[in-house]
Amino acid sequence: MDIKAYEEQFEGEPAVWLKAGRFEAAVLPGTGGNLIAFRDTENGYRFLREPGEDGIEAFKQSPGVYGIPVLFPPNRYADGKFPWNGQVYQLPINEEATGNHIHGFLHTAVWQVEDFGSSKNESYVTVAIKVDENHPSYEYFPHKYIVKLRYGLSEAGLSQQLLIHNDGDEVMPCLLAFHTAVNAPFAQESAASDYRVKVTIGERWELNERMLPTGNYQPLQPEEIELREEGVNPFFAPMDNHYTAVPQNGRNRMELTDMNLGVTLVYDVGTSYKQWMIWNNGAKEGFFCPEPQVNLVNAPNVDLPGDEIGLFSLKPGEYWEETARFYIKE
Template identity: 25%
Template sequence: MDCHVRTEQRGGRTVWILNDTDSEASASILPSFGFNLFDLKLPAAGALRPLVVAEPGWEQAPQHPAKHGFPVLFPFPNRISHGRFDWEGTSYRLPLTKPPHAIHGFALDADWEVTDHGEGPDGAFLSGRYRLAKTFPDGSPRWPSEGYLDLRYALHGRTLVLDATVANESDGDLPYGLGFHPYFRLPFGSGGSLSRTQVVIPASQAWVLDETIPTGEVRPVSEALDFRRGKSMQGLRVDAVLTGLEHNAEGFVVCRLIDESLGAEFRIGFDAIPFREIVVFTPPFGDDIIAIEPYTQTTDAINLQQRGVDAGLRILKPGQQESMRITMETAEC
């Protein structure tokens, strides 16, 4: 195995780059702005394919963190209704980052600590840590407990593995949700046909939304939201929270982006427990771009859960931690 890790300075920021020499795959990460995986190139159909979407040069002066690359959403993904929730007798008011709601947590534009890097049995790797306490050093009561999120990217061959660990380092319970908001390009090749693509998501249910906030009701997917047999990117417009996920024998949910012209596909897989929701979103800035977002909870879970709705909110006791995995790879089809 021939792999390595290197750094480059771009616009005064340090970019970490993982390389696999044999496959020529690469992954570029910006720790100083959300530990964002803003560029991923994997081999498919005889060529190296850029799969993750960010504007050229974005890493030199990054902004709009939820619209580029592979944003990390912690301690909550998506919205908290009106930025308000109560927890164990305390009321919390969050910045309205997408008025009238708070959205996507605090980690996606934070300066993360690089904790480890190198070459190991699973390839070139980079590890980083985000601490909740660092976001609000003035002690503002923005979240019930302190904790941290560790991420580790490892690149080997045509596969990138992301391991995440959340830990509670406080005296009280830590409620949290974790999500990722990656933007992928389909078709993979320049000049590819949108009509010769397929998006496959093994979800049988969808949350009913009222102006982006779940009502608490879950229904079987409509025809427009049923991706189990695949849907073309041609004319696709969607913004939905899907659930009822089917997993394989290894306990992984696998979503597939298929480029029929190339005879190749990209797969993103993740642990069925705790990743129990997927947001699927087609942004307005590109017909060939789709976000497939694994979440541990639905939108506004911290409020829904306290209404008696099983919304997926994770709760860690003092000293507890839990880990989960996401894989990304290309394959022939």
């Protein structure tokens, strides 16, 4: 099996490519450490939304809706205000329609390639970002920390290892999500109508007109019960919905099945992700985002127990780690 890791451009951008047999993947360190492509080259499957006819400039304008962007802190915060440890941080308001801050700082930042290479069984790359008082985001989120992302590619698919280290001397909140953009269809010969998605959701959070949780739940619609149980078409209705994550059979995951080909893409995320956000671009066929999220949207502003809403901290010197994997069932 051909296994290698190498530097080569992706649509004119510096990238690290991974190859392992029929699979290949590409990471863009210069734009958020985004894993922009994961493909099965034998079957012509492209599992993640890549910059296509829109080109790389469209990706740079909206890096949150391609590949696997890192959101830190993720999703929306009311008025950009972030109460923490007796202080209130003011994040930039970058969603004018709601008056909120959205999606944090890391998915647009420059990351560094720490290491890449291959072994007998796997090709891999590690990218990292170090935030301190010299980083532009420190002004808004005054913590020193290091985030490392390791991707490995093998016959078992694509593995992801995330590590966050509190590198400062203050307790910091650990809030994170991936705005993973999955193609439906991922096979050229199939249509979006051939696809069924299943996600380990629990309750649906009620969101107000500013897309912020009220603290209450809403009853699931029949299609959302199908989403949790046997699967439903990803575009059955416009979705910008927030759910609790409830593992099934010990796993927290999204399964996307091409009913035409009998092929399932499994996105198995760790059980540290207590929430799912599911967004399907107004039910426009082509791609949707099953987003594993550590914390409830706007969590620091919500008066609910931290363990319930995924609001937890890292003390100075502490690490937090979680893994995920994409693999194929045929």
